[in-house]
Amino acid sequence: MYDTVDSFIAYIARVEGLSPNTVTAYGSRLERFAAWCEREDIDAFAADVRTIRRYLAELSREQVAPRTLAAHLSAIRSLYRWMAAEGIVEGDVASAIASPKLPRDLPGVLTTHQVEALLKTPDTSTPAGLRDAAMLELLYASGARISELAALNVESIAWSERTLRLWGKGSKERIVPLYR
Incomplete structure (x- = not known):
């Protein structure tokens, strides 16, 4: 899975033109997901909705903020969408998972x-x-x-x-x- 994540990261940096900060953030989130799959002895290429929900539940148990959970899910969704388009996996399993509800706070204003x-x-x-x-x-x-x-x-x-x-x-x- 690590090689596939590296290929995806290279793709989003080169083809999609995402900012270096976004590419770095996606890379670290997806490396963490790949490490979790390895630790749990899960074939990430055969992952289903329950597998990804299990991963997000573990992050939630670690008290990861909802906004960070949403960012992890976004990276995973992008990866699986790309893998499906590349023929690496069949179907985009991650797109079926709803993002956590996030509060829409207004930014602070200086006096x-x-x-x-x-x-x-x-x-x-x-x-x-x-x-x-x-x-x-x-x-x-x-x-x-x-x-x-x-x-x-x-x-x-x-x-x-x-x-x-x-x-x-x-x-x-x-x-x-x-x-x-």
Whole structure:
């Protein structure tokens, strides 16, 4: 099973273009599933709905959070869908399993005072402090993700149009205004 997981991980990285963080997360979740199958003496290629539910129940007994359980199930579903498409297994057994219900919490919001304090944190008398201040202001003004900010380079800025080209999840491009 480990070789199949490795082939799947290579596929999602190369063909589906998933982010490196997603690929790494899928890899660790699927390696854990493969190790469990090996430990339980289960043929992962002949797994059925009950087998996968047993694995998720074990994770639940280990007090894995519902969101993490859903992430494990998502990785397993993707693997079995790919294996079925590749003719490695017959049918996609994992698609029949419902995801756990997840609460839809709203994200926390900083107060105006907290934002002002955060923006004043960098020491702007140093080059690193100026960089940090610019990064914080850009995050605040544009709604950019940390990964988008980390991937920025000078060519991403259209100075004359005062816009910034960001590459987000799924390699989607978006253009945001660049404020003074």
